[in-house]
Amino acid sequence: MEHLIIAPILIPAFAGMLLLLEVREHQPLRRFTGMLSVLALVPVALALYQQAAGGEIQVYRLGDWAAPFGIVLVLDKLSALMVLLCTALAVPALLYACRADDKRGANFHALFQFQLMGINGAFLTGDLFNLFVFFEVLLIASYGLVLHGRGPARVRAGIHYVVLNLIGSALFLVALGLVYGTTGTLNMADFAVKVNQLDGGALELARIGGLLMWVVFGLKAALFPLYFWLPAAYANATAGVAALFAIMTKVGVYSVARVYGLAFADGALAGLGRDALWVMALLTLVLAAIGVLGARRLGEVVAYMVVMSVGTLMAGLAWATPESFGAMLYYLIHTTLVSGGLFLLADLVARGRGKLGDQLVAGPAPAGRAGLGVLFFIGAVAVIGLPPLSGFMGKVALLQTVPAPLYWLFLLGGGLLALVGMSRAGSTLFWRATGDGAERRVDRPRLAATLLLLAAAPLLAIWAEPVLRATVAVAAQWAQPELYIDAVLGGGV
């Protein structure tokens, strides 16, 4: 089982390449290959999670080069959890896209697989430059996916998204240059050790390198002031793609958590940029809440809810105690699945209303109004954080572990604004209907995919205790970077 750790990268990579070879426009075969790949990822991710849950940190040396000279993949509880979450999101997202959306442009399935490969790679790698490479893999696939389906709105949002991320990549390279120039290593564990041996000018340069990394990860995570690209890009993306993108911001959050936990939790640069992350997180919360109020489409409302969740998460991370980190991970699981489900639901509503789409103006009621309305209610209650669903559990856990009055104010105030925004959206769409819309029925498989994701809300609430216990265990391991460093460097050098 030693080689299993690389499977989450290899399976989508092979599937993606196979899909590129299938040159004939034979959609069923493509769908089959794509679904086979994501379904194969499910047992793999579960097995990896099981392996990691034992507490041992598994290191996989690519090409059998000893760390820090070769590139390593590292499986600890945090990466295993993130891979599992990504898989759980990918299955319904692809299922939804397979109904028709994948036909609106070439190579949708190949791009989807490469996207998964990049995301899983970013979660598993133990090398900073390798992280950059996997970022690029997931970004270039996401460029294709954002534009999938054509249309001026998508191209406009796409240009902003691509240019901003290219500049982000350039900054990441500068950060890596500084890291390598000062410590002579790019291995995360080795960097964590070496950064403490620096002093004088070299330490200042390493500090700049670390802060630049926060900027880059903040751009990926859509943290204030770098979130402006997100609402347009997500709201205009095809539904299945937008649902998968719910985890993209979490890649940024994960990267901050990983690098911070290893290198900056303690030692020469202890608490690097923590205060800045804290302030930015709180500002993100407020501005996203205002965005929810001002949004003109349901897709935008959900996109701003994603930004808001990033603020919530980043604040929990910047508080940087194992307890707050555990609570934040619970909230992360909840928000990823539920906002993915809401993106799918927004598309179902848009389809049911015909020309008006998901714009928040009174018009004909969407087909299947009663069922969709109930689903929207469940999703809204969960994402705002009202009892009794998962969002409430997550927020209570966060409020308990982050006893800062300012955070309470912003989180609860933001929740209130979100409540107003979501109620406005729901009542406009479902209650102020001017008549019945098209007589079409809601597509069953699409509804099933949406249900799969939104089911996370009640399930996570029912099993809140075991899930929280698991995330707190992840956090406990995260708070002991020496375990990770020993596993990577111990015996190797």
Add this chain to the structure above:
Amino acid sequence: MEALVAVMIAVLVGTGVYLVLRARTFPVILGITLLSYGVNLFVFISGRLAVNQPAIVGNGPASDPLPQALVLTAIVIGFAMTAFLVVLALRGQGETGTDHVDGKRDDGGEG
């Protein structure tokens, strides 16, 4: 020599940033290209400047081979991204009828 290289990188990055802030897609693409030149040079010298030294570890002094490998990766990725951005900008021109980065027409209307 350090000062010369530093100034070179500064000029490349400075012009790059200026161009990226323009409102038309073509200057933006040029800006990103210049920016990535500057950044590649920066990564390249992170293994320290050395003259007349082999790039492989052998007897005697050798220059650091790793930044060269890194910069090669970065160049390949940057090249592909620029090509993609050019195609995207052309499609933006085709779909919105303008090369403004926000897709706005010169008369201020939406494209």
